[in-house]
Amino acid sequence: SPSNTQKRLLPPSPTKLPIIGNLHQLGSLPHRSLHKLSKKYGPLMLLHFGSKPVLIASSVDAARDIMKIHDLVWSNRPKSSIADGLLYDSKDVSFSPYGEYWRQIRSVTVLHLLSNKRVQSYRHVREEETSNMIDKIRQECDSVIDLRDVLSCMTNNIISRVNIGRTYNEGESGIALKAYLEEILLLAGVFNIGDYIPWLKWLNKINGLNSRVKKVAKGLDAFLESVIEERVIRNKNAEYSAGEAKDFVDVLLEIQNGKETGFPLQRDTLKALLLDAFVAGTDSTYTVLEWTMTELLRHPRVLKKLEDEMRVLGQGKTEITEDDLRNMQYLKAVIKESLRLHAPVPLLLPQESMEEVKLFDYDIPAKTEVLINAWAIGRDPLSWDDPEVYLPERFLNSDIDVKGLNFELIPFGAGRRGCPGITFAIMEPSVQIQFCITKRDKRGGFGHD
Numbered sequence: 365s366p367s368n369t370q371k372r373l374l375p376p377s378p379t380k381l382p383i384i385g386n387l388h389q390l391g392s393l394p395h396r397s398l399h400k401l402s403k404k405y406g407p408l409m410l411l412h413f414g415s416k417p418v419l420i421a422s423s424v425d426a427a428r429d430i431m432k433i434h435d436l437v438w439s440n441r442p443k444s445s446i447a448d449g450l451l452y453d454s455k456d457v458s459f460s461p462y463g464e465y466w467r468q469i470r471s472v473t474v475l476h477l478l479s480n481k482r483v484q485s486y487r488h489v490r491e492e493e494t495s496n497m498i499d500k501i502r503q504e505c506d507s508v509i510d511l512r513d514v515l516s517c518m519t520n521n522i523i524s525r526v527n528i529g530r531t532y533n534e535g536e537s538g539i540a541l542k543a544y545l546e547e548i549l550l551l552a553g554v555f556n557i558g559d560y561i562p563w564l565k566w567l568n569k570i571n572g573l574n575s576r577v578k579k580v581a582k583g584l585d586a587f588l589e590s591v592i593e594e595r596v597i598r599n600k601n602a603e604y605s606a607g608e609a610k611d612f613v614d615v616l617l618e619i620q621n622g623k624e625t626g627f628p629l630q631r632d633t634l635k636a637l638l639l640d641a642f643v644a645g646t647d648s649t650y651t652v653l654e655w656t657m658t659e660l661l662r663h664p665r666v667l668k669k670l671e672d673e674m675r676v677l678g679q680g681k682t683e684i685t686e687d688d689l690r691n692m693q694y695l696k697a698v699i700k701e702s703l704r705l706h707a708p709v710p711l712l713l714p715q716e717s718m719e720e721v722k723l724f725d726y727d728i729p730a731k732t733e734v735l736i737n738a739w740a741i742g743r744d745p746l747s748w749d750d751p752e753v754y755l756p757e758r759f760l761n762s763d764i765d766v767k768g769l770n771f772e773l774i775p776f777g778a779g780r781r782g783c784p785g786i787t788f789a790i791m792e793p794s795v796q797i798q799f800c801i802t803k804r805d806k807r808g809g810f811g812h813d
């Protein structure tokens with residue numbers, strides 16, 4: 365690495381303004397604005413969000429360099445005061461800084477909450493909630509249906525049942541869970557000026573950000589405490605039936621003493637992990653569903669082909685089940701194509717370098733934040749023929765998968781900080797699309813009897 369006397373070679377940067385740096389160039393859809401900028405400044409460019417240097421990676425090679433070759437260096441997350449406020453000082457997996465604590469809770473998540481076996485055990489939840497959604501659409505088919513609302517309600521119900529064992533309807537027992545979660549997701553997307561221009565931190569007191577964060581954190585904490593307490597009492601009285609699939613609260617309470625894992629889980633950690641599942645598992649999933657439905661309606665040819673696949677598989681059966689998903693190559697291709705064009709987390713989660721590192725020929729200082737533009741990479745003409753065309757067939761004879769090994773398709777990120785919820789996330793839309801299409805087949809239209 366260059367000594368202090370040598371000048372660092374930094375990636376190209378668009379001209380910045382005083383104080384705000386390049387913030388004015390982000391626009392309302394930063395992945396699109398950054399994609400445009402990268403066409404001029406290249407696959408690695410250095411922007412400044414306020415005073416903070418932020419590297420933008422927009423090519424397969426840049427993504428591979430960061431998430432594979434130098435994965436360890438980039439395994440930190442930048443500090444976020446909103447995440448600190450909402451997630452018990454970032455004690456969850458997503459925002460926790462790299463280190464022993466993160467390693468421990470990530471392994472709890474991977475081995476105990478999101479393992480294949482655990483995801484399989486929630487099959488009845490996915491099937492029931494999807495069936496409820498189809499019934500709801502059918503009942504309301506005479507009026508205009510807000511598909512986003514219906515889909516987000518369903519994914520919310522699924523994650524809620526898996527996470528804390530039941531759904532909470534609006535206002536039930538005075539609990540505005542849905543409103544709190546919506547607010548948390550809104551806050552997660554808020555650009556927090558104090559994190560980027562530290563001397564403007566005081567603005568958050570005036571613009572209400574600090575009090576919004578405090579209010580949601582307090583409400584959710586009271587809610588989670590009541591859920592956990594209720595469960596502790598229920599478990600003491602052994603009131604649950606042995607056949608029931610355990611939800612995340614049960615699993616976490618079972619391992620909290622550390623006998624199985626080698627480390628005890630504090631109460632705040634337990635609550636942060638429950639919140640992580642709510643935050644990570646709702647919006648991202650229904651966005652994939654919504655885009656897939658949109659693309660199927662825009663492309664009747666693709667829809668017809670999907671129906672044909674299901675018709676062949678369904679021959680001689682009363683219904684197609686999750687077991688059949690394994691054989692649905694076209695459905696898999698449809699979902700991959702939706703994820704390629706419409707990555708729900710288009711810039712992944714920010715990562716931060718823990719030491720100085722060389723990328724391409726550039727010298728990147730320690731504590732640089734990086735955003736990887738998965739959305740732009742999914743549309744790179746160097747990797748994809750006709751990148752703007754929705755064409756699931758491109759995946760039929762290809763080994764490219766979304767698991768983080770093929771850097772041209774990284775909707776779930778890759779490497780140490782890659783998404784541990786892939787199986788969960790892929791299973792849900794697969795089941796729902798399959799359900800929607802088969803019900804449509806029988807009834808002749810999405811919800812039209």
Ligand code: HEM
Pocket residue numbers: 457458459470473478640641644645646648649652707708709712713714715775776777778780781782783784785786788789790
């Ligand atoms: C289609 C749905 C989903 C998408 C597109 C998605 C995408 C992502 C992305 C892009 C990241 C950041 C990866 C990186 O920084 O390299 C991430 C991290 C994470 N995701 Fe997902 N995710 C989805 C569903 C889920 C679900 C259902 C769960 C759990 C119930 C989950 C749990 C997590 C967690 C805990 C992390 C943080 C990992 C870490 O920092 O170590 N995700 N996800």
